[in-house]
Amino acid sequence: MAxxxxxxxxxxxDLLHRLKSTEPPVWLAPRAELSETARKASKIIFSYLxxxxxxxxxxxxxxxxxxxxxxxxxxxxxxxxLLSSLKREVKKxxxxxxxxxxxxEVLEGExxxxxxxxxxxxxxxxxxxxxxxxxxxxxxxxLDDDDEEEEEEEGSEGEEEKKGKGGAEGGIEDEFLKIxxxxxYLEEDEAREYGLKKDxxxxxxxxxxxxxxxxxxxxxxxxxxxxxELGVFGDSDDNEEEDxxxxxxxxxxxxxxxxxxxxxxxxxxxxxxxxxxxxxxxDxxxxxxxAVETKKNDNLSTHExxxxxxxxxxxxxxxxNLDPKTWTMQGEVTAAQRPKNSALEVDLDFQxxxxxxxxxxxEFTASLEEMIKKRxxxxxxxxxxxxxxxPSKAPRELKELDENKSKKGLAEVYEEEYxxxxxxxxxxxxxxxxxxxxxxxxxxxxxxxLDALSHFHFxxxxxxxxxxxxxxxxxxxxxxxxxxxxxxxxxxxxxEVFAGRGDVKEEAELTKAERxxxxxxxxxxxxAEATKRMTAKKxxxxxxxxxxxxxxx
Amino acid sequence: MQSSMDVETVPSQxxxxxxxxxxxxxxxxxxxxxxxxxxxxxxxVNVPPHRYSPLKKIWMEIxxxxxxxxxxxxxxxxxxxxxxxxxxxxxxxxxxxxxxxDFVHAFMLGFDVIDAIALLRLDELYIESFEIKDVKxxxxxxxxxxxxxxxxxxxxxxxAIENATKTRIVIADxxxxxxxxxxxxxxxxxxxxxxxxxxxxxxxxxKLRAVTARLAERx
Numbered sequence: 001m002a003x004x005x006x007x008x009x010x011x012x013x014d015l016l017h018r019l020k021s022t023e024p025p026v027w028l029a030p031r032a033e034l035s036e037t038a039r040k041a042s043k044i045i046f047s048y049l050x051x052x053x054x055x056x057x058x059x060x061x062x063x064x065x066x067x068x069x070x071x072x073x074x075x076x077x078x079x080x081x082l083l084s085s086l087k088r089e090v091k092k093x094x095x096x097x098x099x100x101x102x103x104x105e106v107l108e109g110e111x112x113x114x115x116x117x118x119x120x121x122x123x124x125x126x127x128x129x130x131x132x133x134x135x136x137x138x139x140x141x142x143l144d145d146d147d148e149e150e151e152e153e154e155g156s157e158g159e160e161e162k163k164g165k166g167g168a169e170g171g172i173e174d175e176f177l178k179i180x181x182x183x184x185y186l187e188e189d190e191a192r193e194y195g196l197k198k199d200x201x202x203x204x205x206x207x208x209x210x211x212x213x214x215x216x217x218x219x220x221x222x223x224x225x226x227x228x229e230l231g232v233f234g235d236s237d238d239n240e241e242e243d244x245x246x247x248x249x250x251x252x253x254x255x256x257x258x259x260x261x262x263x264x265x266x267x268x269x270x271x272x273x274x275x276x277x278x279x280x281x282x283d284x285x286x287x288x289x290x291a292v293e294t295k296k297n298d299n300l301s302t303h304e305x306x307x308x309x310x311x312x313x314x315x316x317x318x319x320x321n322l323d324p325k326t327w328t329m330q331g332e333v334t335a336a337q338r339p340k341n342s343a344l345e346v347d348l349d350f351q352x353x354x355x356x357x358x359x360x361x362x363e364f365t366a367s368l369e370e371m372i373k374k375r376x377x378x379x380x381x382x383x384x385x386x387x388x389x390x391p392s393k394a395p396r397e398l399k400e401l402d403e404n405k406s407k408k409g410l411a412e413v414y415e416e417e418y419x420x421x422x423x424x425x426x427x428x429x430x431x432x433x434x435x436x437x438x439x440x441x442x443x444x445x446x447x448x449x450l451d452a453l454s455h456f457h458f459x460x461x462x463x464x465x466x467x468x469x470x471x472x473x474x475x476x477x478x479x480x481x482x483x484x485x486x487x488x489x490x491x492x493x494x495x496e497v498f499a500g501r502g503d504v505k506e507e508a509e510l511t512k513a514e515r516x517x518x519x520x521x522x523x524x525x526x527x528a529e530a531t532k533r534m535t536a537k538k539x540x541x542x543x544x545x546x547x548x549x550x551x552x553x
Numbered sequence: 554m555q556s557s558m559d560v561e562t563v564p565s566q567x568x569x570x571x572x573x574x575x576x577x578x579x580x581x582x583x584x585x586x587x588x589x590x591x592x593x594x595x596x597x598v599n600v601p602p603h604r605y606s607p608l609k610k611i612w613m614e615i616x617x618x619x620x621x622x623x624x625x626x627x628x629x630x631x632x633x634x635x636x637x638x639x640x641x642x643x644x645x646x647x648x649x650x651x652x653x654x655d656f657v658h659a660f661m662l663g664f665d666v667i668d669a670i671a672l673l674r675l676d677e678l679y680i681e682s683f684e685i686k687d688v689k690x691x692x693x694x695x696x697x698x699x700x701x702x703x704x705x706x707x708x709x710x711x712x713a714i715e716n717a718t719k720t721r722i723v724i725a726d727x728x729x730x731x732x733x734x735x736x737x738x739x740x741x742x743x744x745x746x747x748x749x750x751x752x753x754x755x756x757x758x759x760k761l762r763a764v765t766a767r768l769a770e771r772x
Contacts, residue, residue: 411674412667413671429750
């Protein structure tokens with residue numbers, strides 16, 4: 001195994017040498033042979049690391065037909081778990097520096113190899129360091145390119161370290177990594193961190209990376225070369241830090257591991273580590289109580305964790321209960337009692353007593369118009385009609401004031417009244433009854449005339465013999481009613497039209513003798529009448545005189 | 554005779570205290586001529602000059618019912634311009650004379666015979682007379698206008714009142730005579746008074762209507 005590795009190492013060296021020897025400008029243009037060598041070299045390195053990363057899914061780096069991106073991905077696949085295990089190892093070494101002593105012996109065997117490789121790598125790293133100087137000011141977390149490159153290098157470094165350790169991987173707990181020790185370490189660290197935290201709390205409250213990083217920079221500046229940056233920080237590192245850290249690892253001395261003179265250094269380192277750790281993942285817990293912080297161990301059982309959570313909940317709720325309630329929970333709240341515009345933020349539920357305005361759509365208007373048209377056609381207008389008041393009793397007969405001289409004497413009036421009172425049946429017809437009778441007669445006559453006009457086959461009503469009828473009308477007129485406009489004049493015979501003797505002469509036609517005769521007859525008539533009147537008058541006077549004489553006697 | 558009879562009966566009663574009383578005497582009602590001790594009663598009615606010629610025309614209509622039915626003697630005194638009435642032996646009722654006198658008097662006032670005849674036939678009819686100046690003092694044209702208001706155009710207002718109240722009204726210059734029953738006279742008098750006082754005819758009509766309707770309903 002060792003010889004094989006040595007042989008492959010030598011191959012590697014050759015390849016790497018070749019890679020290294022090419023001038024930087026050559027790299028700018030893509031060249032097949034360069035890429036080929038690079039690929040091979042990475043494959044070999046991958047195979048080396050395979051032994052230390054048993055969990056990686058790939059047995060070897062596949063390079064035929066894969067592009068750069070895919071190769072990087074494969075390397076990543078292997079190196080990620082590798083890096084985390086390396087971190088753990090390094091932490092363990094920090095805790096127990098005596099372990100490193102054991103490794104040293106193992107390492108010595110391969111020290112030469114390490115050194116040679118280290119030198120080669122150092123040269124490359126220097127190149128990278130120049131590049132990474134540009135990123136000094138950059139405080140962003142994941143600079144993927146750099147990380148990848150560094151990972152590759154780190155992978156190789158880790159490999160060295162791991163080799164020194166004896167390849168003790170697999171199983172969480174081993175001589176280097178003990179959970180109890182880890183727990184104790186964490187506790188100590190937190191205590192330290194808490195002590196330090198008070199000083200730096202104000203400045204750290206923002207939780208901004210910038211602040212943190214400044215602090216880190218300060219720390220770094222203070223203990224420049226002597227800082228022992230632990231392990232590899234994938235996300236939140238300054239590249240400058242990392243470089244220094246790597247250099248220190250390479251040239252690790254006794255003081256670095258067992259820094260008795262500078263005990264603050266590891267503490268401060270730890271502090272900064274802790275800060276970074278917390279910062280990377282645990283921002284929220286910064287403001288919690290110390291008690292809570294002390295129990296952030298992973299060694300708690302699930303039950304304890306649950307009870308812890310419950311307790312935290314209970315604390316929170318009790319605190320909420322003690323505080324004054326929010327305004328939404330306070331019942332009736334006027335505008336003065338709540339912050340400005342707070343009602344807008346809360347989703348209030350209240351009844352709208354206003355009927356929502358009807359949405360006027362085309363269908364709505366169309367339906368309305370339909371109804372209107374229908375109503376107009378029907379003539380149903382919903383007019384307010386006066387309710388006809390039912391006559392509760394028969395309307396009183398309004399006595400019409402007769403403004404004519406009454407034809408009846410007063411005695412007759414009273415007589416009639418008396419008769420009506422005593423014997424209503426025998427009472428003669430009143431004026432109103434007579435009027436009614438007359439009206440009915442008139443109407444009958446009118447109806448008869450109208451029927452005659454309107455019927456083609458008119459049959460007159462049978463004439464009822466009535467004593468009162470004395471119409472001096474020719475019989476033809478009575479019986480025959482012509483439906484056509486035929487005047488009655490034609491129906492009468494000439495004798496009926498003019499009744500008189502023959503020779504009728506006008507004044508102008510008369511002869512003198514005839515005129516004389518007429519005058520003589522007139523005179524005779526006049527005289528006869530005169531004498532008649534005279535005799536009548538005389539008779540009256542005589543009677544009066546006789547009476548008076550009689551009375552006087 | 555009567556008094557002597559009364560005297561005689563009293564002692565007889567005193568004598569027969571112990572015995573039964575004699576039967577009460579039955580007296581026939583007095584006849585008209587017996588009332589005033591068999592003497593004849595007269596009534597005289599003056600004839601105003603404006604009623605003289607109408608009287609002459611209507612004389613027979615007055616004479617016949619008085620003489621035939623009321624059995625009162627009636628004659629016209631031409632010299633004195635009077636109508637004189639006298640009871641006869643067979644006058645049935647003493648009130649006939651008075652009725653006839655009232656009848657003739659009514660005619661003299663200006664009423665028609667047919668209206669005045671009602672006095673003969675009905676007992677409850679009366680004549681009320683009053684003057685316009687009793688109601689309101691009016692002079693000159695106001696008086697003339699009042700008279701005009703009372704009569705109305707062609708007498709229609711007067712006739713309306715007559716017909717509505719079953720009375721007869723005579724307006725003679727300033728004098729007004731109303732013939733009718735007591736209540737009717739009152740209504741007519743009220744209407745006429747309101748007319749004299751100046752209310753228009755329409756108002757009087759409406760009041761008349763209401764009152765007569767009420768009167769009619771009562772019976």
